[in-house]
Amino acid sequence: MSRLVFSLFLVLPSLILAVCGVFWLPFSPTQVVDEPFLLPSLSHLCGTDWFGRDVLARIMAGGRTSWAVAALSVAVGGALGIGLGLVAGYFSSLWGEILLRTSDVIFSFPPVLLAMILAVVFGRGALGVTLALTLFNFPYFLRLTHAGSLTLREQDFIVAAKAGGAGSFRILFRHVLPHLVSPLLVQATFSLGTALLAEASLSYLGLGIQPPHPTWGRMLWEAQSWLGHSLWPAFFPGLVLALSVLGLNLLGDFLRDFMDPRLRPMLNLFQLRRGGRRKGAES
Amino acid sequence: MFRFLVVRLAAMVATVFVVAMAVSLVLTVLPGDAARLVVGPEATPARYEAVRRALGLDLPWPARFARWLAAALHGDLGRSLRYPSFSVAELLGRGLSLTFPLAACVAGVSFALGILLGALCVARLGKLVDLAISAGSQLFLAIPEFWLGILLVSIFSVRVSLFPASGFPGWGDPRAWRYLLLPAAALVFPRVAYFSRLTRAVLADVLGTEFVRTARAKGLPERLVLLRHALRNAVIPLVAGFALTFGRLLAGTLVIEQVFSLPGLGKFAVEAAFARDIPLLLGLAVLVTGTVVAVNTASDLLYAFLDPRIRRS
Numbered sequence: 001m002s003r004l005v006f007s008l009f010l011v012l013p014s015l016i017l018a019v020c021g022v023f024w025l026p027f028s029p030t031q032v033v034d035e036p037f038l039l040p041s042l043s044h045l046c047g048t049d050w051f052g053r054d055v056l057a058r059i060m061a062g063g064r065t066s067w068a069v070a071a072l073s074v075a076v077g078g079a080l081g082i083g084l085g086l087v088a089g090y091f092s093s094l095w096g097e098i099l100l101r102t103s104d105v106i107f108s109f110p111p112v113l114l115a116m117i118l119a120v121v122f123g124r125g126a127l128g129v130t131l132a133l134t135l136f137n138f139p140y141f142l143r144l145t146h147a148g149s150l151t152l153r154e155q156d157f158i159v160a161a162k163a164g165g166a167g168s169f170r171i172l173f174r175h176v177l178p179h180l181v182s183p184l185l186v187q188a189t190f191s192l193g194t195a196l197l198a199e200a201s202l203s204y205l206g207l208g209i210q211p212p213h214p215t216w217g218r219m220l221w222e223a224q225s226w227l228g229h230s231l232w233p234a235f236f237p238g239l240v241l242a243l244s245v246l247g248l249n250l251l252g253d254f255l256r257d258f259m260d261p262r263l264r265p266m267l268n269l270f271q272l273r274r275g276g277r278r279k280g281a282e283s
Numbered sequence: 284m285f286r287f288l289v290v291r292l293a294a295m296v297a298t299v300f301v302v303a304m305a306v307s308l309v310l311t312v313l314p315g316d317a318a319r320l321v322v323g324p325e326a327t328p329a330r331y332e333a334v335r336r337a338l339g340l341d342l343p344w345p346a347r348f349a350r351w352l353a354a355a356l357h358g359d360l361g362r363s364l365r366y367p368s369f370s371v372a373e374l375l376g377r378g379l380s381l382t383f384p385l386a387a388c389v390a391g392v393s394f395a396l397g398i399l400l401g402a403l404c405v406a407r408l409g410k411l412v413d414l415a416i417s418a419g420s421q422l423f424l425a426i427p428e429f430w431l432g433i434l435l436v437s438i439f440s441v442r443v444s445l446f447p448a449s450g451f452p453g454w455g456d457p458r459a460w461r462y463l464l465l466p467a468a469a470l471v472f473p474r475v476a477y478f479s480r481l482t483r484a485v486l487a488d489v490l491g492t493e494f495v496r497t498a499r500a501k502g503l504p505e506r507l508v509l510l511r512h513a514l515r516n517a518v519i520p521l522v523a524g525f526a527l528t529f530g531r532l533l534a535g536t537l538v539i540e541q542v543f544s545l546p547g548l549g550k551f552a553v554e555a556a557f558a559r560d561i562p563l564l565l566g567l568a569v570l571v572t573g574t575v576v577a578v579n580t581a582s583d584l585l586y587a588f589l590d591p592r593i594r595r596s
Contacts, residue, residue: 105301108575109568110534116556117564121309197427201538204429205553220430224542227437227448234437238430246425 003254010247014240018067021060029053029061030212037230049219049233050226058214059237065215066241069126070195073133074188080134081141082184086172088142089149100146103139111136111198112205119207129208133195144187148180182259186252193248200241216241291583295576302572303355303565307348310561311338337362338561355569361562365554371566378548379570381451382540385463385547386532389470394525396471397478398514404479405486406509416479423476432469432542439465449544466543470536474528481524485517492516519586526582530575 027033032052040047046055088096106114115132122128149172152158161175202208203217211218216237223234326334339347354361360371400420404413440448451462489495490513498508537549544550548567555563 105298105305108298108530108579109302109572110531110575112537113534113552113568113571116552117306117309117568120556120559120561120564193425200427201429204538205541207553207556217429220433224433224436227433227441231434231437231441234430234433238427238433242426242430245427246422249421249425 003250007247007250007254010243011251012247014063014244014247015067017060017240018063021064025057025060027054027057029057029214033057037226037232040232046236047230047232049223050229055219055233055236058219059216059240062214062216062219062237063240065126065209065213066196066199069130069133069199069209070192073130073195074137074191076130077134077137078141078184078188078191081138081143082145082177082180084138085142085145086149086176089146090153090168090172090176096146099142103142106135106139112201115198115202116205116207119202124207124210126209129199129202132202133198136198137191137195140187140191141184144183145180148183149176152176152179182255186256186259189248189252189255193245193252196241196248197245287587288584291580295580298576299569299573303352303569304348306565306568307351308344310564311340311344311347334364337364351565360566360569363555363560363563365558365560365563371562374551374563375548375566375570377546378551380454381545382533382536382547382549385467385470385536385545386529389467389474389536390525390529390532392467393471393474393478393528394521397475398482398521400475400479401482402486402509402514404483405490405513406505408487413483417483420476420480423472424480426473428469428473429538429542431472432466432539435465435469436542449542451543451545462543462545466536466539466545469539469542470532477528478521478524482517482521485520486513489513489516518589522582522585522589526578530578533574534571 030053033054034044034048034052036048036050036052038044038048038052044054044056046059049055049058084099088099111132114136115129118132118135119128122131153176158171158175161171166175199208200215200217200220203215204221206218206221208217209215219237220234223237227234335341339350342350351361358372360375363369363371363374366374400416404416407413436448439445446465447462448465452459486509494516495508495512498512499505503512533548534552536547537552539545540547540549541553548571551563552567554560555567
């Protein structure tokens with residue numbers, strides 16, 4: 001349980017800052033409020049940047065965008081992947097095969113390059129980034145749900161439900177999906193962390209949400225040219241990002257170890273990608 | 284075995300083909316007027332027409348793609364729009380001359396160091412060394428590469444001027460490596476973390492098996508059990524991890540190249556995205572996907588070579 005508390009201790013501050021940023025900010029995130037390059041103090045908890053803008057206000061304003069983009073892309077990508085994965089796994093038709101191959105192709109395509117191409121198509125901004133991350137997230141959920149429903153399909157309780165006259169739709173959503181909730185939850189936690197990182201990378205490259213609206217990635221890019229004056233404006237946005245991702249990774253590890261050991265093998269597909277634990281691989 | 288080889292190679296070619304088709308379709312069919320976006324609103328009609336024809340926009344998409352494919356099969360990927368005096372192939376070659384050695388070094392060093400640290404963890408499972416390395420791995424997997432890069436610059440270039448903060452003088456310069464040390468370090472840390480976690484996980488699994496118990500029971504020193512029996516059986520997931528990492532690195536150095544203003548593939552990718560340089564983006568997509576798929580196929584073949592059980596099945 002202490003692992004749960006520790007991981008929440010890392011994630012929650014960043015999430016609370018972001019949610020709080022929707023309703024209230026200590027200062028305007030885009031306007032000069034004080035002298036430039038003030039060190040962290042009681043009036044400016046994270047100091048001020050090269051123009052004299054409050055860094056904490058900018059982190060909060062950027063946080064709401066980062067978290068919103070990450071959460072939306074995981075939710076939409078997850079829903080798509082789960083829906084298609086259930087159908088592909090349970091019916092395992094030609095379409096299922098085509099879906100799996102498509103997800104293979106997306107897997108082999110580097111996410112940053114995918115996002116760049118979508119940025120060209122949809123223009124630089126929130127839409128392109130969200131779509132790119134959605135497309136990046138969906139194969140993980142597709143494969144997980146597919147593998148899960150393939151195994152569950154042969155189980156006695158499904159056969160019993162079928163014999164009892166339940167329709168495919170009812171079986172999928174009442175009998176198959178509930179068994180997949182915990183592995184999907186674990187995957188969603190890891191995906192959220194990856195999406196936060198990817199959004200920051202794209203913003204850093206200038207392909208994400210455009211200035212003057214602050215994002216963590218863009219703040220780091222801008223702060224880099226002022227490193228000779230002060231490290232602080234580059235330090236805090238990166239710290240918040242790193243702590244959020246670390247917290248989400250630890251939370252995912254905790255959830256995985258906490259869930260039913262019989263379901264853990266389903267996650268094996270993805271553990272190679274994270275260099276994660278393979279305990280229970282043979283069970 | 285021969286059948287396996289043919290199927291894998293066919294799948295590889297098919298993947299690259301599908302990616303090229305998808306990227307070409309998305310880049311030139313979906314948005315409004317690609318040529319107008321390229322030349323900008325103030326361009327003369329003559330320039331607009333020239334770009335339109337260069338992009339093949341006067342043709343329907345299937346014809347355009349067929350033309351591109353025919354040229355690409357002869358090694359001609361078209362001309363860049365951002366750098367009109369260069370062909371796409373030339374630009375990719377330039378980018379690769381920096382990115383490929385960087386990616387290879389980073390992947391190799393991380394692989395070796397990661398396995399070493401992971402094996403150390405397993406040798407001292409549950410002890411302080413193991414906990415420290417595992418915690419460090421978690422930390423470095425979460426730290427964004429570009430933030431690490433910025434921190435390294437602020438320490439080793441701004442505070443103490445040990446290494447240059449950005450740029451690259453070309454391989455002819457005998458001090459070229461100094462420009463690559465910090466970017467390589469920023470790339471190596473998270474990947475060492477990845478390999479050490481993977482090694483620890485795989486080795487811990489293998490150590491629970493019966494042949495390890497037999498090896499211990501016959502009195503083999505723990506060091507030999509680990510190196511000669513356990514590690515050899517852990518080699519397949521590790522090779523798979525290496526293939527994944529190396530394939531991803533070719534496009535994965537992109538952000539770090541931006542941090543250190545290195546003229547690699549990443550620089551061209553970012554510029555192409557900003558300038559809507561469609562031929563260059565298409566070439567990049569094909570090159571990168573091709574490499575990822577080729578490395579994965581090679582690692583699949585390597586399994587068969589390394590593990591007789593796979594070879595026979």
